[in-house]
Amino acid sequence: MTEIQKQTGTFAVKKGLAEMLKGGVIMDVVNPEQARIAEEAGAVAVMALERVPSDIRAQGGVARMSDPEMIIGIQQAVSIPVMAKARIGHIVEARVLEALDIDFIDESEVLTPADDVYHILKTEFTVPFVCGARNLGEALRRIGEGAAMIRTKGEAGTGDVVEAVRHIRQVNKDIQRVVSASLMELMTIAKEMGAPYELLLQVKELGRLPVVNFAAGGVATPADAALMMELGCDGVFVGSGIFKSDNPARRAKAIVEAVAHYTDASLIAEVSKGLGEAMRGQSVAQMEEKDKIAGRGW
């Protein structure tokens, strides 16, 4: 038999893991016990972090990569993929997470950015990255840097879904524009959107992003999660929405079911019954610009 050459860390393998998460819910957890509740509820992955976004908001200060010890505790507690966040542009935090054998890195605006000009060159890593985006240009810039998965930024830690909706609607609108444009128009669109031309060509051919696109930022209820699926997201991140609610185990399970069956309104009605209070949250419309985090990164 001829020698078999194994290749690791290829884009196909990175993107492939994201494909396997589709139709699923990824939950923020801050300790092994929450991770086990998330896995038991049917989460496809967990995001290990020290403080959920709503606490980062409330407590202020600089938000950084989590303590490796806490990440390892969560890795040992569950068999599903474990993700963790690095600050935008923080190459070394990303390397540390890679050394910890994390399954996916979120280069996240929820943490305080380490670099206000450059994002991490994600092609240099074996581990896959997910990044936030508010529109097609931003999504394609991140993919150009090597991101294997995109999520809407939304407005994390608010429990208000309006920004996530705005962002997915904008991405969809931008994709429609690219699909219906003639090839002659494409370079001008590339310039306007600040998007790599070759990736725009791929979007035109596919009619969607070339990688999986999840919803994030403000999802608090099963109906919120199903709404994001209805608008074309491939799956949902839930941050503060679960463990800041009255009954995390039940809410987590209900959100998983609502995402798997997002077109089935009677099922969503059934799973939404008596879940207790959702996270209190805050309306984005009443927030000051300086308190919004979606504007971090470019």
Add this chain to the structure above:
Amino acid sequence: MVSRIRIGILALQGAVREHRAVLHRLGAETCDVLNPPDLDRIDGLILPGGESTTTGKLLLRYGLAEPIARAGRRGMPIFGTCTGLILLSKHINRSNQYSLGLMDTGVERNAFGRQANSFEADMPIPVLGDKPYHTVFIRAPYIDRAGPDVDVLLRYEDKILFARQGNLLAAAFHPELTDDARVHEYFLQLIK
């Protein structure tokens, strides 16, 4: 009139879209399987890759587990990829998670390690012809033991990565993530 083959794809979670695309290219019809009645209208079933703990739980919650197991025992061709391979197996090492238990195999989950060890490689699969098959493994399981009724179609370093037991087919890799449709063609032949 000859009707086209209709393949159900378990659509609770995972790589549904990719399987659908390959099957359409091969001229088969597909339908998403979300509830038990969906099983009555199909000639074969694909259990796609995803997270096996999630899929197992949802199968049970929606009463799909027993009807699928019954259809498999009655001879409906079922093809499981990655998570699907786990679900088809009788034994899952060190785990009490749900499985359909249709194939006489034991599986090791996340057997190659975490995502950093996910890989792609050309592998010889004689049943698909002389040309090697480009396989993609994502946090993949493998079969570490198989009963006498199981045909091993690909073995690599003592790990069984592709196997068939009568109407049941299981792959540890993801044929839906490559352009080579030979694995799906092989599955469709089990139906004809």
